[in-house]
Amino acid sequence: MADETPNPPPQAVAPPPSDGHLSLAAAVAADKEEESQPPPPEPAPAPAAVVTVTVTESESTAKEEEEEEGSLSQPPPVKEELLTPPPPPPAAVEVKTTSTQEQEVVSAAAVAVAVPTVESEKPTKQISHSVVSFKEESNLLSDLSDSERKALQDLRQLVQEALDTKQFTQKQEGQVEENKAEEQEGEISIWGIPLLKDDRSDVILLKFLRARDFKVKDSLLMIKNTIKWRKQFGIDALVNEDLGDEWDKVVFMHGYDREGHPVCYNVYGEFQNKELYAKAFADVEKRDNFLKWRVQFLEKGIRKLDFYPPGVSTLFQVNDLKNSPGPGKRELRLATKQALQLLQDNYPEFVAKQVFINVPWWYLAFYAIINPFLTQRTKSKFVFAGPSKSAETLFKYISPEQVPVQYGGLSVDYCDCNPDFSVSDPATEITVKPATKQTVEIIVYEKCILTWELRVVGWEVSYGAEFVPNAEGAYTVNIQKATKKAPSDEPVVSHTYKVDELGKILLTVDNPTSKKKKLIYRFKIKSFLD
Structure with missing residues (x-):
């Protein structure tokens, strides 16, 4: 379901030899260790694969002739001294990337810009970047400063006094008494965690302290106001209500960022649907219902976080402004x-980063309107990217295999089926420079079945694949004819090739444009016996 956070990614572990992947750095370290220590009684088994990436540039030669898909071509003559290849390393495959520059191009379009360029007839006001980028703090007590630890201790005491005197459960005149069991036990919980119980409680208190710059009395007041609001809003009952699924495409959870935070996507372009927009915002009642659904969605996500330090207790927010209704709405x-206002007052420090992608020019004016309502700490978590830099910006924080396909990554929706790859299969990113041909060489040292998938964000390039055997006089197999890919084409291409003789697979991307392109690929190896 879209409103459910997927299971956390497994802890990174070294792959077994049969997986076919070992980093070059690990191999070098192993060699050094072997030199410094006596050899073991029995030699360790050789790894199934070694992956190395090298990038070289040179002037391009004449353009290659196009070949039909599935055709065979005679390889160039091989010099006699090269007929006997060097012995292969103890590996199944080796990967190399080669970049051949066709011509030197200097273009302003190749310069990375965080905020979209504003055309001359548009307002030239820019979003301020003076705020220092936010870095999430540790919740471990040993990592806190002396003043922070003292503030936490003081807040614990004030919370205990408030619990003893039932300040959190005082009812207004005429109000129906609620949470009687909590009052009798002297215990109040937020997001399913008691205010004073264990390490998780400290994480909750630290959120309020950080939201109020470690001012203890202000933090206690914020806790009281949050508890009061939660009772008035009926949060505990709201979590279990069935509010429908009509907004599941507006807000959904998908994958994790590079630091393990669950990623929440907010897709404002869905509100171009007039019927959906009317259901959400037509009148006060509908706006309140949409807000209830959004709060319920957030509550469900928060309750799945790990509040035990050093666990992940925050979310990563992506706000997609593509086709978003303009400021006139x-x-x-x-x-x-x-x-x-509601989220800032009652959900302190639950966002690790707010990334805005596909930012249109008019959002600068809208941001100026909401800017006064945001704290400096909140604004320090903001990152903005225009349409041309959105995918690249996401990849800085989220691995491509975790990013949905519609945002430039390789991850399909959890309801779809991808039998060959999942989010646990890492992808490789390569920047293809303007007017440059990039070739990924997968050198095969064992007979196997090789499956790969590849994409270039935004395409506007040519892509081709071929297999070049090692044997003298053997023919090159054209797996995929070099074909120009348009932005409207299928975003990801995949192939499976049965390698029954030693050689190499060449994946070639030719970028004739004046823009840098982001190439993403990954592959898997299967034995004939599998």
Whole structure:
């Protein structure tokens, strides 16, 4: 379901020899260790594969002739002294990438820009980048400063006093008494975690302290206000309500960032659907219902976080502004302002990073409107990227295999089927320079079945694949004819090739444009016996 956070990714472990992957750094370290220590009684088995990546550039020669898909071509004559190849390393495959520059191109389009360029007729106001980028703090007590530890201790004491005097459970006149069991036990919970119980409680208290710059009394007041709001909003009952799934495409969880935070995507372009927009914002009642659904979604995600330090207790937010309704939509502005205030007041420090992608020029004016309602700490978590830099910006924080296909990655929706690859299969990123041909060489040292998938974000390049045997006089097999790929083409291509003789597979991407392109690929090896 879209409103469920997927299971956390498995802990990174060294792959067994049969997996076919061992880093070059690990191999070098192993060699050094072997030199410094006496040899073991029995030699360790050789790894199934070694992956090395090298990039070289040279002037391009004449353009290669196009070949039909599946055709065979006679290889060039081989010099006599090269007929006997050197003995292969103890590996199944080796990977090399080669970049051949066709011509030198200097273009402003190749320069990375975090915020989209504003055309001359548009306002030239830029989003301020003076705020220092946010770095998430540790929740381990040993990592806190002396003043922070003292503030935490003082807040514990104040919370205990408030519990003893039942300050959190005081009812207004005429209000129906709730949470009687909690009051009798002298225990109050937020997000399913008691305020004073174990290490998880300290993580909760630290969130409020950081939201108030470690001012203890202000933090206690924020806790009281949050508990009061949660009772008024009926959070505990709301979590179990069935509010439908009509907004599942507007907000959904998918994958994890490079630091293990669950990633939440907010897709504002879905509100171009007039019917969906009306259901969410047509009047006050509908706005309140949408806000309830959004709060429920957030609550469910938070309750799946690991609050035991040093576990992950925050989310990574991606806000997609592509085709988002413009600033003229008054109802959306009001709902956004209301949601921002509510989340900032009652959900402190639950966002590790806020990345805005596909940012249009008009958002600069909208950001100026909401800017006064944001704390400096909140603004320090913001990252903005225009349409041309959105995928590249996401890859800085999220691995391509974890990024959904529609945002430039390789991850398909959990409801879809990809029998060959999953988010646990890492991908490799390569920047293809303007007017450059990039070749990925997968050198095969054993007979096997090789499966790969590849994409270039935004395409506008030519892609081809071929197998070049090692044997003298053997023919090159054209697996995929070099074909120009348009942005509207299928975003990811995949192939499976049965390698029944030693050689290498060449995956070639020719970028004739004046823009840098991001190439992403990954592959798997299967034995004939599998």
